[in-house]
Amino acid sequence: MNANRDFIGTDRSTAYHRMARIASLTGTYFAAILVGLFAVGPILWMISTALKPNAEIFTRTPVLIPSTVVWDRFVIVLTGDFGRYLLNSIIVSFSTVALSVTAAAMAGWVLARYPIPLKRYLLILILGAQMFPFVVLLIPIFILVRQLGLIGTYGGLVLAYLSFTTPLVVWILRGFFLSIPIELEESAMVDGATRVQAFRKIILPMALPGIASASVFGFISAWNELLFALSFNRNNPSMHTLPVALQQFIGRETTDWGMIMAASLVFTIPVVVFFLLTHKHMTKGMVMGAVKG
Amino acid sequence: MSGIEITTPLHVRRRLRGRRLFEARILPALFLLPAGLFVFGLTVWPVFRAFQLSFTDANLAMFTTGEFNYVGLNQYVSVFTSTFFRSVILRTAVFGIACVALTMTVGISVSLLLNRDFKGRTVLAILVILPWAVPRVAAAIVWQWMFHDQFGLMNWLLYSAGFELFRGFAWFNQPVIAFTAIAIVIVWQSFPFIAVSMLAGLQSIPGEIHDAAMIDGAGAWQRIMNITLPMLKSLVLVLTVISTIWAFKIFDQVFVMTAGGPARQTELLAITTWREAFTQHNFGRASALAMVMFFILAGITAVYLRLIREEEA
Numbered sequence: 001m002n003a004n005r006d007f008i009g010t011d012r013s014t015a016y017h018r019m020a021r022i023a024s025l026t027g028t029y030f031a032a033i034l035v036g037l038f039a040v041g042p043i044l045w046m047i048s049t050a051l052k053p054n055a056e057i058f059t060r061t062p063v064l065i066p067s068t069v070v071w072d073r074f075v076i077v078l079t080g081d082f083g084r085y086l087l088n089s090i091i092v093s094f095s096t097v098a099l100s101v102t103a104a105a106m107a108g109w110v111l112a113r114y115p116i117p118l119k120r121y122l123l124i125l126i127l128g129a130q131m132f133p134f135v136v137l138l139i140p141i142f143i144l145v146r147q148l149g150l151i152g153t154y155g156g157l158v159l160a161y162l163s164f165t166t167p168l169v170v171w172i173l174r175g176f177f178l179s180i181p182i183e184l185e186e187s188a189m190v191d192g193a194t195r196v197q198a199f200r201k202i203i204l205p206m207a208l209p210g211i212a213s214a215s216v217f218g219f220i221s222a223w224n225e226l227l228f229a230l231s232f233n234r235n236n237p238s239m240h241t242l243p244v245a246l247q248q249f250i251g252r253e254t255t256d257w258g259m260i261m262a263a264s265l266v267f268t269i270p271v272v273v274f275f276l277l278t279h280k281h282m283t284k285g286m287v288m289g290a291v292k293g
Numbered sequence: 294m295s296g297i298e299i300t301t302p303l304h305v306r307r308r309l310r311g312r313r314l315f316e317a318r319i320l321p322a323l324f325l326l327p328a329g330l331f332v333f334g335l336t337v338w339p340v341f342r343a344f345q346l347s348f349t350d351a352n353l354a355m356f357t358t359g360e361f362n363y364v365g366l367n368q369y370v371s372v373f374t375s376t377f378f379r380s381v382i383l384r385t386a387v388f389g390i391a392c393v394a395l396t397m398t399v400g401i402s403v404s405l406l407l408n409r410d411f412k413g414r415t416v417l418a419i420l421v422i423l424p425w426a427v428p429r430v431a432a433a434i435v436w437q438w439m440f441h442d443q444f445g446l447m448n449w450l451l452y453s454a455g456f457e458l459f460r461g462f463a464w465f466n467q468p469v470i471a472f473t474a475i476a477i478v479i480v481w482q483s484f485p486f487i488a489v490s491m492l493a494g495l496q497s498i499p500g501e502i503h504d505a506a507m508i509d510g511a512g513a514w515q516r517i518m519n520i521t522l523p524m525l526k527s528l529v530l531v532l533t534v535i536s537t538i539w540a541f542k543i544f545d546q547v548f549v550m551t552a553g554g555p556a557r558q559t560e561l562l563a564i565t566t567w568r569e570a571f572t573q574h575n576f577g578r579a580s581a582l583a584m585v586m587f588f589i590l591a592g593i594t595a596v597y598l599r600l601i602r603e604e605e606a
Contacts, residue, residue: 028411035403039421042481045446046435062449100331107328110321124598129336131594133542135566136583139346139576140339146356163335170328195316224428226545227563231571243430247549250434257438264431275426276419 046268050074050261057258073262082263084238085245088154089267092229092241093222095158097215100165101173105211108173109199113182123174129167134227137163142231152236160228165218172217176210177203213278220271242267340587346580353574361577368581377557378565382585385562388472389540392479396536399480400487401529405517407488408495418492425485433549436478440464468558471551475559478546483539487532494528495521527600534597541590562586 049057050073052066078086111119141160142151150156180203188198204211226243233239240248246263347368351361372378407418424432439446442463451459464474498521506516522529544563547553553560553568560568562582570579 025411028406028409031406032411032413032417035406036417036420038481039424039485042432042435042439043423043427045439046431049438058444060444060449062444062446103327103331106324110324114321116321116325125337126332127601128594128598129332131538131590131597132336132340133563133583133586133590134544135563135579136343136587137336137339138567139570139580139583140342141335142570143342143355143576144339159335162331163339166328166331167336170332194312195320224430226430226548227567230548231567234571243428243545246430246434250437250549251552257441257444260434261438264434268427268431271428272423272426276422 043268046261046265049257050265052258054258070258073259074266076259077263077266081237082242082245082266085240085242086266088239089223089241089243091154092157092161093219095154096161096165096222097218099158100162100169100218101211101215104166104169104173104214105204105207108170109177109203111170111174112177113185123171126167126171130164130171132164134164138227138231141228145232151232152239154239156232157229157239157241160232161222161225165221168221169214169218172214173207173210176207176214180206216274216278220274223271343580343583343587346576347584349577349580351576351580355576364577368578369585371578372581372585378582381560381562381565384560385541388476388561389537389543392476392483392540392543393533393536395476395480396483396487396540397529397533400484400532401491401522403484403488404491404495405521407492418489421488422485424481425483425489427482429482429545430549432478432482433546436474436481437465437550440474465551466555468555471555471559475546475550478550479540479543482546483536487536490528490532491525494525498524527603531597531600534593534600537593538590538597541586541593 048064048066051069051071052063053068053070056063056066077083110116111123116122141163145151145156145159148156150159184202184206185195185198188202189195193201224243225241226247229241229244230247233241233244234248237245237248242263246260246267249263250260346361348363348365349361350364350367355361403421407414407421427435440448442448442461445464447464448459448462451462465471502520502524503516506520511519542563543561544567547559547561547564548567551559553564557565563586566579566582566586569575569582573579
C-alpha cells in the first residue's frame, strides 16, 4: 500500500511535467504552422492560381491544387507584351547595378582606407539618404530628366535609380572593404605594386562576395521600383517595366486573374531566388552594418 | 634627404614623388567622383531643389517657357489650411503607427517562436523570410486577389469559419476596411525583417541568464518581458525607427490595391503628393507636400542616427 502510494505520488508529478511539456510543444507547433501558413500561403496561392484552369479560379469554393496544369499563360506572358516589359526591367536593372556598383566599389574602398575630411558627415549623409522619401526626390529628378530630354529612355530611368541604389551599395561595400586587412594591400605595395594595382588585383577579388551581394541588393531595389517608372513612362507603354505593367494591368481589367498571377510570378521568381542566395549578407548589411557602423 | 638626392637619379625621384602625391591626393578624389556625383546630384541637390520649388507656383509651364513665380509660403499655407491635406497627413501618421505596432508585435512574436527548440525550425525560418523577398507590387496584387469579393480566399475562409457577413464581402469599398486589408499586406512584407533581426539579437543573449531566471522561478512571459526585451532595448528601438520610416513612405501597396480610393479616402501622403504632381501638374504644391514628409522623416531619421551613435559609444 505504502509503496504504491509513493509510486502514485511521483508518477503524478512526472505526469504533470510531461503534460506541461506536451502542451507547450503543441502550442509551439500550432503557432509554427499558423506563422508558416501566413508567410507562404499567399505565395502558394499565387502559384496555384497561375497554374490552374479558369474554371477552378472562378469558383466560390477554392481549389487548392490544380486538376490540370495550365502552362499556356507563361508562354503568353513571355512572348506577348509582357516579354517587352520583362526586357525593359532587365535592361534598366542591370544597367543600374553595373553603374552603381562600379562607382560604389571605388568610393567604398576610398571611404574605408583614406582619411577623408568630413568623412563622418559623409557617412551619415549616405546612411540618411536611404531614409529619404522617394517622392521628395521624384519631382526634382523628373524635372531634371525631362530637361535633359531623357524621359522615355532607359537612361532617364537608370539615372533616377542611381539616386537610391548608390548610397546603399556604397554603404554595403565600405563595410566589406573594412573587413579586409589593410596589410594585404601594404605588402603588395612593398612588392612594387601601385596602390591602384593593389586595389584591382588583391582587394577587388577578395571583396567579390560583397560585390555580389551588393549587386543583388541594387538589382532588387531597381527591379521592384514603381514610383519613378510610373511617373516617367505612364503614357508610354513600350517603356513600361514589370511593376508599372502589372499596376496598369490590374487597374484596367481585374478579370483575368490567371494571367495576372502568372505575370506576377514571372516578376517575383528572380527576386526570391536572388534574395535567398544572399539574404544573410543583406540582413547584416541592413542591421549590423548600420548599427555597428 | 641630401643622401637620397645624390644616389637617386632626378627623374626617378620626381616620378616617385609624383606617384606619392597621386596616391595620396588625386586617386581618392578620382575614385570618389562618380559616386559623389550620383549622391550629390541625385539626392542632395534634389532635396534643395524640392525645397526651392515648394515656394513657387511651378507647373507644366516650366517645361515650355521655363518660368515659375515665387509665392512665398502660400503652398504651405494651402496645405495646412486645407481639411483634405490635413486629414491625409493625420491619416498617414495614424496608419503608419498602427502598421509599426502590428509589424513589431508580429515580428517579435515570430522571433520568440523561432528562438524555441522544435523540429522544422530551420524550415520555418526560411519560409518566414519569403514574404520579404516578394516585390511590393506583386504582394499587393496577390493579396488583392485573396481579398477578392467573389472568389477570394479570405472571404471563403471567413464565412467557412461561420462569419456569414463575409459571403461576397467587399474589402475595398470602405476606407477603414480597405486600410485593414492594406495593413495586412504591409505587415506580411515587413515582419520578416523584424523577426530575422530580433532572432539574431535573441541568440546573442547567453543561455545562463535564462537558466538563472528560471531557477529563480520566473515564468516564460516574465522572462520575456523582464529580461529578454530589456536586454534588446536598443535593437527594438532601432527596428521601430526603421519600420516607422518605411511606414511613412508607403506608396506601392496602396497605389496598386486602392489607388487612394474610394473617393480619395485611402490616400496617404506619398500618393497625394504624387497625384498633385503628376495628375494636377502642380509641382509647387506637390513639393510643399513632399517637404512636409521630408521634415517628418528627417526628424525620425535624426532619432535613428542618434540611436546608432549611442550604440557605437
